[in-house]
Every structure is written in C-alpha cells, then in structure tokens.
Amino acid sequence: MKQIKKYAGIGIIIAIVALGILQLVNNKKRLDNELQAMQQYSMVVPVEVITPERQGFSQQVTENGVLTSGAEVTILSETSGKVLSVNGNIGDKVYTGQTLVTVEKELAESQFQLAKTNLKHAEKDLARYDNLAGGEAVTQQQLEAVKLKYKDAQTQFTASKKQLENTTIRSPISGIIASRSVEKGSYLLPSVPVFTIVEQDRMVFTVNMAEEDVLALGTERKAGVFIDAFPEKSLTGNIRGISTVPDLSGRYKVEMELNNPGNILRAGMSGKAVFASDTDNEGLVIPRKCVVGSVRDGKVFIVHGDTVISKQVKARTLNEAEVLVAEGITETDRIVLSGQINLEDGSKIRILNVSP
Structure with missing residues (x-):
C-alpha cells in the first residue's frame, strides 16, 4: 500500500511538471506570434498622399540678396x-x-x-x-x-x-x-x-539667380525688394545689369537699382527680391515638401500598390510652398506628402488620408 502511494505521488509530480512545461511552450508561442505581428506592423509606414494638379500660374521667383551703395x-x-x-x-x-x-x-x-x-x-x-x-x-x-x-x-x-x-x-x-x-x-x-x-540716395540690391529664372524674367525688368530690417516696406528695384558669366554654382548675378527714401537703407543690409514673370503658364504643381532633397535635383515617392517607389524629378520653385514639376511624374500618380523620412524603395505603407 505504501508502494502504491509512493508511485501515485511521483505521477502527480510528473503531471504537474508536464502541465507547467506545456504552459510555458504555449506562452512562448503566443509571445512569438505577438512579436512577429508587431514587427510586421512596424514595417508599415503611415503616410499622407496627394495627386499633382495641372494648373495655370504666373512664375514667381524669390531670391535672397544684399544691399550695396550705388557708388x-x-x-x-x-x-x-x-x-x-x-x-x-x-x-x-x-x-x-x-x-x-x-x-x-x-x-x-x-x-x-x-x-x-x-x-x-x-x-x-x-x-x-x-x-x-x-x-x-x-x-x-x-x-x-x-x-x-x-x-x-x-x-x-x-x-x-x-x-x-x-x-x-x-x-x-x-x-x-x-x-x-x-x-x-x-x-x-x-x-x-x-x-x-x-552714395546713399541710390542703392543697389544684388542677387544670384539660376539660369532658367534669369531667362524667365519679365519684360518690365523690375522686382519687388523687401529689406529684412524694414519688412513692412515694399521697394521697387529696376534691373540695371545681369552678368553673362555664371559663378561656380552656375548662377548669374542680377543687380537692381532702387531709391533710398529718407536715407534709411544702409550698405550690407540683407533682404529678398521677388520677380514675377509677365507670361501665364500651365504645368503639374505639387507642394514643396513632397520633394526630398533640392528642388532642382530631388526625388519624390510614388505609391505603387501597398509600397512606394522613388522617382527623380526636375522641378522649379513657384513660391515658398509650391513647385512646378517638368519631368518625373504624371497627373495620375499618388505622391507621398508626409512620412518620407522613413521611406525607401519598396517600403510598405499605410495611407492615412483619402487620396484626391
């Protein structure tokens, strides 16, 4: 009788150990499945997308520059x-x-x-x-x-x-x-x-412009000049000369003469000049933040199923918020607007907004 009780106790202990091991195995399997699901979810990048718009526009170029004396x-x-x-x-x-x-x-x-x-x-x-x-x-x-x-x-x-x-x-x-x-x-x-x-009555505002922007200058040969120290004042600069030889970065010097009302302007002051083309154009326009890198040599991410592919684009600045794309996209492309920092070719995405 004592022998039977001994074996029964051993069996109970073995059963308890087996149940514990089985529970541990089930827990590990469940944790592995949750971890795998989390990893798969973390590989999906949430993004917002837009489609380019074909619209008419008047070319506007803004360039930073500096004041010098007229003489x-x-x-x-x-x-x-x-x-x-x-x-x-x-x-x-x-x-x-x-x-x-x-x-x-x-x-x-x-x-x-x-x-x-x-x-x-x-x-x-x-x-x-x-x-x-x-x-x-x-x-x-x-x-x-x-x-x-x-x-x-x-x-x-x-x-x-x-x-x-x-x-x-x-x-x-x-x-x-x-x-x-x-x-x-x-x-x-x-x-x-x-x-x-x-000379103080007459000042010169100098900027450096890209080749295509120089060629697009209006026939009036004028620009709006805004000096940082006097942001509320709008001055008119008359273009007096454009260099024929570019600098090392391929940009051309443009000089504008402007009057100095009240002699408030001083040589060395910085500001910006806004040039507007006098011709109307039409093209594909997207927000500037869609472009990764520089506007002239950047790329955009285009939605391809549940992933993205990158494409080089040729673009030019229209204003502070928009760019005109000459090559690289079509009107039907869905372009990533936000989330590009986490993307590369082939990245899986989850679209947060409804594409237009």
Missing part, C-alpha cells in the same frame, strides 16, 4: 604737403564739390604765379614774332622756336594750375563718409587715401 569712391591725394584742415567725419553727409581737406599751398601758389607770368611773356613774344614773320624780318626757324617756347609755357601753366587746385580736396559725389584716413597737421603724400564716400 563707392575712395578719394586719393594728388598733392603733398602739411594738412591745414579736415572737414567731415564718418557718417556725415557731404555734397558734390564740398571741400574736405586743404593742404598748404604757398609753393604751389608761387609756381602757378611764375607759370602765369611766363605764359604772358610767351604770348607777347609769339605775337611779336608773328608780325615780324609777315615782313620776313625773322626766319622760319626763329618763329618755330618761339612757338615751341609758348607751348612749353602753356604746359607749365596748366600743370601748376592743377597742382594748386589739388591742394584743396573736394568730394566728387554726394553721399555719406564711410571712412576717413587723414588728420589735421599730418603730412600728405600723393596717392594716399583720405576719404571714402558712398
């Missing part, structure tokens, strides 16, 4: 001597012909007076010899010598007059003093910079 002139000394006076500091407004620097002129004045006297004598000699030559009282050789002396006196007079004028340095344009390199009492030498004057 910048560095004034160089054309004389030598001690500086007697300096008029003007950085930021001061000056006008054409305004005196900026005076230099001692005693020597130049003396040379001018001597040259003036010599010229008068040479003029009298020439007139006298002309009269004598009419009566054949002097030879032709003597007359030519007097003429040569007169021309030399004229040259000396012109040179000394210029030297005297150079002792007063004047502003060649109206504008703002950008730099000053001379002080009263210093000794000035020829070709030394003394002032830099920048």
Whole structure:
C-alpha cells in the first residue's frame, strides 16, 4: 500500500511538471506570434498622399540678396604737403564739390604765379614774332622756336594750375563718409587715401539667380525688394545689369537699382527680391515638401500598390510652398506628402488620408 502511494505521488509530480512545461511552450508561442505581428506592423509606414494638379500660374521667383551703395569712391591725394584742415567725419553727409581737406599751398601758389607770368611773356613774344614773320624780318626757324617756347609755357601753366587746385580736396559725389584716413597737421603724400564716400540716395540690391529664372524674367525688368530690417516696406528695384558669366554654382548675378527714401537703407543690409514673370503658364504643381532633397535635383515617392517607389524629378520653385514639376511624374500618380523620412524603395505603407 505504501508502494502504491509512493508511485501515485511521483505521477502527480510528473503531471504537474508536464502541465507547467506545456504552459510555458504555449506562452512562448503566443509571445512569438505577438512579436512577429508587431514587427510586421512596424514595417508599415503611415503616410499622407496627394495627386499633382495641372494648373495655370504666373512664375514667381524669390531670391535672397544684399544691399550695396550705388557708388563707392575712395578719394586719393594728388598733392603733398602739411594738412591745414579736415572737414567731415564718418557718417556725415557731404555734397558734390564740398571741400574736405586743404593742404598748404604757398609753393604751389608761387609756381602757378611764375607759370602765369611766363605764359604772358610767351604770348607777347609769339605775337611779336608773328608780325615780324609777315615782313620776313625773322626766319622760319626763329618763329618755330618761339612757338615751341609758348607751348612749353602753356604746359607749365596748366600743370601748376592743377597742382594748386589739388591742394584743396573736394568730394566728387554726394553721399555719406564711410571712412576717413587723414588728420589735421599730418603730412600728405600723393596717392594716399583720405576719404571714402558712398552714395546713399541710390542703392543697389544684388542677387544670384539660376539660369532658367534669369531667362524667365519679365519684360518690365523690375522686382519687388523687401529689406529684412524694414519688412513692412515694399521697394521697387529696376534691373540695371545681369552678368553673362555664371559663378561656380552656375548662377548669374542680377543687380537692381532702387531709391533710398529718407536715407534709411544702409550698405550690407540683407533682404529678398521677388520677380514675377509677365507670361501665364500651365504645368503639374505639387507642394514643396513632397520633394526630398533640392528642388532642382530631388526625388519624390510614388505609391505603387501597398509600397512606394522613388522617382527623380526636375522641378522649379513657384513660391515658398509650391513647385512646378517638368519631368518625373504624371497627373495620375499618388505622391507621398508626409512620412518620407522613413521611406525607401519598396517600403510598405499605410495611407492615412483619402487620396484626391
């Protein structure tokens, strides 16, 4: 009897262990199935899609740029001597012909007076010899010598007059003093910079544009200019020049002149220019965020069943939110609008919105 009870206890223990093992196996199988389902679900990328629209549009191109002065002139000394006076500091407004620097002129004045006297004598000699030559009282050789002396006196007079004028340095344009390199009492030498004057009433806004955008510029040759420091002001820039040679990135420099109302604009200020084409066009338009990479050399993801494939596109910017696609898509394509960051060719997708 005792033997029977012993074997019964062992059987119960074995049964309990077997049931535990079976439960563990079932639990593992269930966990494996759940994990596999989760992995399959995680491989499906949720996306939103759109279809391109064929629509008419007016080409609009926005480019960033920077302001420069209409003219910048560095004034160089054309004389030598001690500086007697300096008029003007950085930021001061000056006008054409305004005196900026005076230099001692005693020597130049003396040379001018001597040259003036010599010229008068040479003029009298020439007139006298002309009269004598009419009566054949002097030879032709003597007359030519007097003429040569007169021309030399004229040259000396012109040179000394210029030297005297150079002792007063004047502003060649109206504008703002950008730099000053001379002080009263210093000794000035020829070709030394003394002032830099920048024109302020007229400014130049410069941008760099792609080839196709340059070719699409309107015939009015104008653009709206918006300076970052004054976003509420809209200025009109008149295109004054387009470079014929592109830079290393293949873009062309475009310069626009614009007025400076109230002289509020300063060289170095940044902003943007908005160019509008004067011709109407039609094409496939999609949101800019559909394009992965640059607009000129990017790609889009197109729905293919429950997966996606990528396609290179040639596009150009219409405005801040839309691009015109010239090649790479059709009107029937469904294009991924959001979720591209997790996509690659062949990725499975789940469309969150109803495609138009």
